[in-house]
Amino acid sequence: MNIYLDIDGVLLANEENLAIGAAEFIQYAVEHFDVYWLTTHCMNGDPTHAIEYLDRASHQDLRPWLEEFKPVTWSLKKTEAIDFSQPFLWFDDDCFSGEKIDLQEHGVMDSWIEIDLRNVPDQMTKEMVTLQAFVNEK
Numbered sequence: 001m002n003i004y005l006d007i008d009g010v011l012l013a014n015e016e017n018l019a020i021g022a023a024e025f026i027q028y029a030v031e032h033f034d035v036y037w038l039t040t041h042c043m044n045g046d047p048t049h050a051i052e053y054l055d056r057a058s059h060q061d062l063r064p065w066l067e068e069f070k071p072v073t074w075s076l077k078k079t080e081a082i083d084f085s086q087p088f089l090w091f092d093d094d095c096f097s098g099e100k101i102d103l104q105e106h107g108v109m110d111s112w113i114e115i116d117l118r119n120v121p122d123q124m125t126k127e128m129v130t131l132q133a134f135v136n137e138k
């Protein structure tokens with residue numbers, strides 16, 4: 001299964017702080033799945049900025065894990081970068097109407113996991129349990 005990760009509002013609670021549980025989520029995801037950036041901070045296939053932007057908000061150096069994330073390219077819709085031939089989970093606080101249409105057309109609306117850190121600040125801790133359930137199912 002592929003994992004696609006947004007940064008703002010998902011891995012970062014705000015510009016200066018990682019979301020609660022995000023460091024553990026990142027490490028667990030990389031150790032068990034193929035993880036892809038899916039963020040405006042990495043749209044052109046170059047992950048340098050995304051890695052720096054995220055790592056500078058972390059007390060712990062997450063580079064060894066962040067460097068395992070695969071970069072993608074897209075321009076208007078994040079769904080351009082999703083490989084619909086493979087099962088996936090996409091963690092994002094926003095999904096625009098055009099992206100929703102693409103998910104619906106492929107019958108994978110459930111693959112988008114809506115993150116809402118305002119209402120559930122420790123949601124990434126809970127989402128790690130979701131990942132663990134997939135690993136334990138194998």
Ligand SMILES: [Mg+2]
Binds near residue numbers: 009
């Ligand atoms: Mg976001």
